[in-house]
Every structure is written in structure tokens, then in C-alpha cells.
Amino acid sequence: MVLNKRVILALIFAAFSVFMISSCSDWPYKPTQFVAPIPPPPANAFVSKDSLASFVGTSNVTLAYTKTIPGGTQVLYFVDFTDSIVSPKLLKRPADKQDWAVWCPIISSKGTLVTYYLIDPSNSKHAAAYCQKLDTNAVPNLIDDPGSDPHFIDSASNLYISYADTTDILIADYKTLTTRHTYKVQINPATGQIIGTKTLLAPFPFYGGLSYDSKYICTGYANAYIYNTISQIFFPINTGLQTCNPSTTPDSLKTGQMMFLNIGGTQNMLNMPAAIASGAGEHMYVFIADTTNTLIKSFSLVDMLPGYFGGEWQCPKWTNNAGYFCALATKATTADVVVYDCFLISITSGKTLLLNTKSTLLQFNSNSKPYVYIGGK
Amino acid sequence: MQNAKKNIWLRALKRYCHIGIVLSACAAGLLVFHAGHHKGIALQTTPWACVGGCGAGGSGGAGGATAKWIGRGVSGGLLDIQSMYSSTATKQSISKALELRFSIKPTYTTTLALTVPFAEKTGSLQTSTVDAPTTGLINNGFGDLRVDYIGAFGLSGDLSYDFTLSLPTGGYATTTGSDKSQKYLPTSLQLGAGLYNLSLDLGKTIDADKSMMLFDIIYSYSFAVNFNGQNQYYNFSQQQKDIMTDAQKERFYYYFKPYGENDLGGYTPPNLMASAFYGYKGMEDFVHSFGLMFSVPLGVAWIPSLKSGTPYDPTPDPDNQVWNATLCYGLEFSKSNFPIFIAAYLPIHAKTASATNAQIGNPYDIKPMQDWSRGPDWNDIFHRWSVFIGLKTFLF
Numbered sequence: 001m002v003l004n005k006r007v008i009l010a011l012i013f014a015a016f017s018v019f020m021i022s023s024c025s026d027w028p029y030k031p032t033q034f035v036a037p038i039p040p041p042p043a044n045a046f047v048s049k050d051s052l053a054s055f056v057g058t059s060n061v062t063l064a065y066t067k068t069i070p071g072g073t074q075v076l077y078f079v080d081f082t083d084s085i086v087s088p089k090l091l092k093r094p095a096d097k098q099d100w101a102v103w104c105p106i107i108s109s110k111g112t113l114v115t116y117y118l119i120d121p122s123n124s125k126h127a128a129a130y131c132q133k134l135d136t137n138a139v140p141n142l143i144d145d146p147g148s149d150p151h152f153i154d155s156a157s158n159l160y161i162s163y164a165d166t167t168d169i170l171i172a173d174y175k176t177l178t179t180r181h182t183y184k185v186q187i188n189p190a191t192g193q194i195i196g197t198k199t200l201l202a203p204f205p206f207y208g209g210l211s212y213d214s215k216y217i218c219t220g221y222a223n224a225y226i227y228n229t230i231s232q233i234f235f236p237i238n239t240g241l242q243t244c245n246p247s248t249t250p251d252s253l254k255t256g257q258m259m260f261l262n263i264g265g266t267q268n269m270l271n272m273p274a275a276i277a278s279g280a281g282e283h284m285y286v287f288i289a290d291t292t293n294t295l296i297k298s299f300s301l302v303d304m305l306p307g308y309f310g311g312e313w314q315c316p317k318w319t320n321n322a323g324y325f326c327a328l329a330t331k332a333t334t335a336d337v338v339v340y341d342c343f344l345i346s347i348t349s350g351k352t353l354l355l356n357t358k359s360t361l362l363q364f365n366s367n368s369k370p371y372v373y374i375g376g377k
Numbered sequence: 378m379q380n381a382k383k384n385i386w387l388r389a390l391k392r393y394c395h396i397g398i399v400l401s402a403c404a405a406g407l408l409v410f411h412a413g414h415h416k417g418i419a420l421q422t423t424p425w426a427c428v429g430g431c432g433a434g435g436s437g438g439a440g441g442a443t444a445k446w447i448g449r450g451v452s453g454g455l456l457d458i459q460s461m462y463s464s465t466a467t468k469q470s471i472s473k474a475l476e477l478r479f480s481i482k483p484t485y486t487t488t489l490a491l492t493v494p495f496a497e498k499t500g501s502l503q504t505s506t507v508d509a510p511t512t513g514l515i516n517n518g519f520g521d522l523r524v525d526y527i528g529a530f531g532l533s534g535d536l537s538y539d540f541t542l543s544l545p546t547g548g549y550a551t552t553t554g555s556d557k558s559q560k561y562l563p564t565s566l567q568l569g570a571g572l573y574n575l576s577l578d579l580g581k582t583i584d585a586d587k588s589m590m591l592f593d594i595i596y597s598y599s600f601a602v603n604f605n606g607q608n609q610y611y612n613f614s615q616q617q618k619d620i621m622t623d624a625q626k627e628r629f630y631y632y633f634k635p636y637g638e639n640d641l642g643g644y645t646p647p648n649l650m651a652s653a654f655y656g657y658k659g660m661e662d663f664v665h666s667f668g669l670m671f672s673v674p675l676g677v678a679w680i681p682s683l684k685s686g687t688p689y690d691p692t693p694d695p696d697n698q699v700w701n702a703t704l705c706y707g708l709e710f711s712k713s714n715f716p717i718f719i720a721a722y723l724p725i726h727a728k729t730a731s732a733t734n735a736q737i738g739n740p741y742d743i744k745p746m747q748d749w750s751r752g753p754d755w756n757d758i759f760h761r762w763s764v765f766i767g768l769k770t771f772l773f
Binding site: 012015029030031032033034036037038039040069070071072073099121122123 | 504538577579611612613614616617619620621625628629634635636638642644676679682688689690691692693741
């Protein structure tokens with residue numbers, strides 16, 4: 001019995017020792033960084049080139065969009081509709097910011113570069129702006145850190161990027177926000193790298209981009225404004241109401257206009273139809289207004305896309321062509337799953353074109369931010 | 378291709394070896410029990426060896442620290458009951474816990490116990506150094522249940538073993554914040570670890586006329602069991618699953634993980650702890666005890682991403698302590714049928730990476746978290762302490 005007990009004790013000690021020794025090695029396991037695998041996107045999930053050419057007059061169209069990967073962060077794709085097989089292509093991310101989320105891509109007027117910003121996962125008010133070639137092998141170029149909501153500016157033969165130095169958007173009165181700014185910096189149009197140093201564009205942060213003549217810049221969220229960069233005058237838009245997704249018109253003549261997504265409630269603009277003046281559901285309209293706070297145009301989700309009744313507009317953005325904007329439209333399925341579809345909308349005719357026609361193959365999601373470039377402007 | 382298959386087999390072989398070792402250790406313990414039970418060997422259970430789960434780190438600190446009751450104790454009923462109330466303070470949090478321990482004696486030399494912890498934790502959450510912390514967060518409820526089996530052996534019963542199994546009954550994924558911005562509470566404010574934990578405690582008692590010495594060495598090992606076969610909080614598309622490596626799949630699609638990684642990605646490394654206590658029983662109805670516990674995690678803990686709904690992104694814990702020592706004082710006083718135990722514990726730990734911002738740079742690099750050269754964190758001493766008060770009695 002004594003011997004048996006010694007054997008048992010020896011067994012216990014042996015097990016104890018093996019455990020301890022193994023704990024000091026990599027066996028059975030030591031955690032490592034996890035990077036979510038990104039599946040190859042599907043081919044031919046989009047509208048045909050013919051339909052596109054019929055709608056915008058050319059198939060020289062590029063779509064850039066962000067999307068959250070299950071278990072991963074937001075990544076950036078672009079879709080070149082001139083490709084023989086139209087398929088989303090993944091753009092590289094900065095090596096040191098693999099876990100940062102990509103937001104709000106904009107494509108340059110020549111269709112060769114894309115600029116966007118990345119948000120720090122540990123601090124949503126910290127962003128860094130980047131620019132890179134629309135090429136799956138292109139390396140991102142840092143524009144500035146902090147830097148958010150970058151937009152391209154064409155000025156004579158030079159290319160610039162404007163950006164804000166904060167993502168802090170919930171400021172009640174912009175005029176009091178004097179510690180943040182909007183800058184511009186010149187870009188090498190071939191590589192997307194910065195040339196020279198940044199210069200001040202406005203002593204406040206603006207998120208909606210600069211107009212064709214560089215005279216106006218706009219912003220939104222807590223309060224919307226169009227700002228005259230020369231006279232430094234603020235033009236309040238839809239006063240007293242939050243607005244979302246501001247973007248400045250690319251039109252070369254009507255430069256003092258901005259587009260935005262409404263928040264629910266009574267809207268405060270001039271020239272509003274009675275239906276809008278009496279109250280609009282949240283994200284039911286995309287509006288265009290000018291410096292006089294006059295409603296120029298409105299786009300009702302319910303009227304334009306009856307199949308999306310009960311859904312919302314999301315993330316409207318003026319394309320580089322003044323006649324079109326792109327946006328997501330949502331609808332809930334019977335399984336309570338929200339579907340996000342991407343549309344191109346004609347501003348003049350009010351017609352819409354669904355881009356992801358095979359939505360079973362490709363879906364956008366709540367963190368998707370689309371931008372459409374239309375060639376031949 | 379052949380190499381890949383070989384690696385899969387090798388990994389499977391290693392895993393099953395490990396499981397085999399765990400089962401052998403458990404079986405060995407049970408054999409000891411049966412040997413004592415059936416042969417009727419009259420080993421003496423020392424009255425001092427009341428262990429009760431020494432809390433060597435594995436269960437994520439469901440109720441803060443756990444005290445080691447040293448004294449004459451009480452035993453004799455069919456069901457012994459110990460209740461221990463504790464309060465543990467740090468610079469960032471306060472944990473209060475009530476642990477009820479119900480035990481029976483299947484044989485004269487063994488004890489089988491169930492410990493039921495209830496805890497209330499108050500603290501703050503800071504997702505980054507540039508954001509202000511959210512203070513006043515409260516989390517309370519049921520912690521991780523523990524089952525332990527103690528036996529005495531040796532010629533005079535002066536040696537003991539204790540197998541403790543901790544069960545993941547406490548919540549480990551409690552969130553706070555608005556609907557659109559849910560954040561997981563930090564690990565220190567969660568009530569459970571989301572893991573099973575098996576610990577083995579070998580003890581030795583030297584009993585003299587007016588004093589005693591108790592020595593223990595405890596090894597604890599966490600592992601994960603998932604009855605659903607897949608991660609509860611992170612899901613991937615079939616396409617992503619198809620292109621995952623085998624090692625990646627094992628993190629999300631499993632019934633058993635032979636290591637301590639929960640579904641949020643929090644990792645609890647194995648832990649080794651040694652303790653030595655001196656007890657003085659020269660005064661009638663009083664037992665003073667003084668002790669030192671020294672604990673070393675055999676690896677670096679990882680913590681999950683704090684933001685719910687964001688990528689699966691665990692990182693090494695910048696507050697990982699490469700060693701932790703605790704100075705202990707306890708006093709048992711009472712009549713024999715109703716002992717009361719009070720204790721005060723003062724931990725001293727290694728300076729962490731976060732104390733010197735050594736983790737800044739690559740957040741996935743574990744080297745700053747396993748650096749022993751920083752020495753003790755004297756700035757934190759007296760900012761961490763625990764007090765305990767406990768009662769024992771029996772039923773039937």
C-alpha cells in the first residue's frame with residue numbers, strides 16, 4: 001500500500017511537473033494577434049456596363065466603398081467598371097494602422113487617386129488622412145495625422161487635398177470652435193504623396209469639401225454651414241437641426257450649394273414644400289440647399305424608391321459630376337435583417353440606378369461609405 | 378501539403394497528450410481517495426489545513442482575493458458551512474464579495490466542497506489614455522462556482538492535496554454604454570472569466586505544540602469548453618471560414634480548447650503560486666497567522682477589445698503582473714463551534730508595463746509585459762489591499 005501511494009504521488013508530481021514545464025513553452029498555446037481573413041469579393045455582382053452607360057453616359061465609372069469585414073475592421077474596396085470582369089478590389093492599408101477603420105473615400109478628378117481617413121479604434125476623435133493610387137499594389141501615403149474628411153481640390157494644373165484636423169463633429173456652434181482648422185496640402189497627382197507643407201484654408205474644421213472655385217466650403221452634423229473662405233462669412237443651413245453627410249457641389253457655376261441628409265423633425269429652410277415643412281422622418285430626405293438657406297432640391301426615399309419603404313437614406317455624397325449623387329438605401333427584410341443597397345441618383349431627373357444588382361452576392365453594411373467617380377466630366 | 382497534414386496530426390497529438398495528462402492527474406487524485414476510503418487508513422486531517430480555494434489567479438478574480446483560513450476551524454456536522462466576506466480595493470476599483478462554502482466529508486480524510494461566490498464590483502472604464510474614464514460603473518451578481526476536493530495523506534496526514542475546478546458561471550461579457558456604442562467592462566470588473574480552471578494544490582503542515590507552519594504550492598490551469606461548438610460573440614462568413622488557417626479556426630470553432638482563451642479573446646495563462654504561513658496558537662481561543670504568498674503567471678495575460686461589435690482584437694494586458702507577492706495576517710477567535718476569522722492582505726507586485734507606458738508602440742508585443750527588470754511597484758503599495766471576515770459553522 002505504501003508503494004502504491006508512492007506511485008500515485010509520483011504520478012501527481014509528474015503531471016504537475018509536465019504542466020509547469022509545458023506552461024513555460026509555446027505549447028499548447030500562446031495567443032497571437034488575430035487578423036480577420038478577407039474573402040475575395042464576388043465578380044459580376046454589379047450593374048451591367050450598358051445600363052451604367054445608359055444612365056450616366058459612360059461606363060468609365062469607379063465606385064469606392066468601405067465595408068466592415070465580419071470579425072474584422074472596415075476595409076476599402078474600389079470597383080472599376082471598365083474592367084472586363086467587374087469585381088471589387090481591395091486597397092492596401094497603412095502597415096501600422098491595420099486595425100483602424102477606413103472612412104469616406106473620395107476619388108480624384110482624373111480617377112487615379114483615392115483619399116480617405118482612418119479612425120483610431122481606441123479613440124474615435126483621432127483620425128489620420130491618407131491618399132493612394134487606385135491600385136491594389138499601391139502603398140498609402142500619409143497626408144496628415146490628425147486629419148479627417150479629406151477632399152480633392154483641382155486648382156489650375158495642381159492637385160490639393162483639403163482636410164480637417166479633428167473628427168469632433170458635435171459642436172453646437174461652429175463659430176466658437178477656433179482651436180481646430182481646415183488645411184490644404186499639395187499632392188503629387190501621379191503618386192498621391194504630399195508636396196510641400198500644409199496651409200490654412202479655414203480657421204474652423206469643415207467636413208464637406210471645397211467648391212470648384214475654392215470660394216465655399218461646407219460642413220454639417222451639429223449645425224450645418226456653408227462658409228465663404230474669402231469673406232469668412234458663415235451661412236447657416238437648416239438652422240437648429242443636425243444634418244448629416246455634408247458635401248459641396250462639384251458644379252463649376254453654382255458653387256454655393258451643399259447636399260446633406262436630414263435628421264428628423266421640422267426642417268428650417270426657405271422654399272420648402274408643405275410636406276417637408278411640416279416635418280420629415282429621419283433620413284427620409286437628401287436635400288440640396290444654397291447660401292441663402294433655400295431648399296434647391298429634395299430627394300424623398302419613399303417617393304423615389306417605394307420598395308425601400310420603412311428604410312432610410314444613408315451616406316449620400318455628391319459625385320464628381322454635378323448631375324449625380326450616390327447613396328445607400330436601407331430596408332428591413334422579413335428576417336429583420338437590414339439590407340444596404342447602393343444607388344446612383346440623377347439630380348436632374350430623379351431617376352435611380354441600383355449598382356449592386358446581385359445583392360445576394362454583394363451587400364453593403366452600416367459602415368459602408370460609397371463614392372462614385374464618373375469619367376468624362 | 379504533407380507538412381501541413383503532419384502539423385495537424387502533431388497538434389492533435391499534443392492536444393490529446395495534454396488532455397490525457399489532465400485526466401491522469403484527476404484519476405490519480407481519485408485513486409488516492411479510493412485508497413484511503415476502502416482500506417480504512419486512519420489518516421488525520423489536520424485542523425489547520427483549511428484551504429478552500431486559494432484563488433491562484435485562474436478564475437479571473439470573481440470576488441477579488443480569496444483568503445486562506447488558518448485556525449482550528451470547526452467540523453463535525455454532516456454539512457460544514459463557511460461564509461467569507463471580503464473587500465478588495467485598488468486605485469481603480471473596489472470589489473466586495475461574499476463566498477459561501479459548503480463542504481462534506483466523504484471520508485475521514487477527505488473533504489468535498491462547493492463554493493458559491495457573489496460579488497459587487499465598482500470601478501471605471503477608460504478605453505484610451507486620451508479619453509476621460511467613465512467612473513462609477515457597478516457590476517454585481519453571481520461569480521464563478523468552485524468545486525474542490527481535499528484529501529490528506531502521509532504517515533500522519535501532514536500532507537494534503539486539493540483539486541479545485543472553477544466553472545464559468547459568472548458573466549464575463551457585461552457591457553456598458555449607449556446602444557450604439559457598447560463597451561465591455563474591463564476584465565477586473567467582470568464577475569467571471571468565461572473559462573474553466575483546474576488547480577492542483579499540494580500542501581505540507583508542520584504542527585507543533587503552540588504553533589504550526591503551512592506550506593502550499595498551487596498550479597492552476599485554465600481551459601475553455603464550448604457546448605455550441607463555436608464562438609458566442611464573433612462570427613464569420615463561410616468564405617472567411619474557408620480561408621482561415623487551422624490555428625485561426627481553433628480559436629472560433631471548438632468544443633474544447635486546452636488553454637485559457639475565452640470567446641472574447643481574453644487569455645488567462647497558467648499560474649504557479651507558493652505560500653508559507655506561520656500560525657501561533659499559544660493563546661486559548663485565538664490563532665494568529667502570518668504568511669507570504671508568491672504568485673507567478675506562466676505567460677502573459679491577454680485582454681479583449683473593449684468595444685463591443687468591433688473586430689476580434691485581443692492584445693497583451695499592459696497591466697500584466699509578472700509576479701505578485703502578498704503579505705497576510707489573520708486572526709481566528711471564538712469558541713470551537715463558532716469560529717470567526719478576520720484577515721488583512723497586502724499585495725506587492727511587479728511594476729507593470731502600463732506603469733511606465735512601456736507597451737506604447739506595438740500593442741501586440743508581449744515583451745514589455747514580461748519584463749522582470751522593472752522591480753516592485755512601490756507607488757502602488759497600500760493602494761491595494763483586502764480585508765476579510767469569515768464565519769464557520771455546521772448543519773446536521
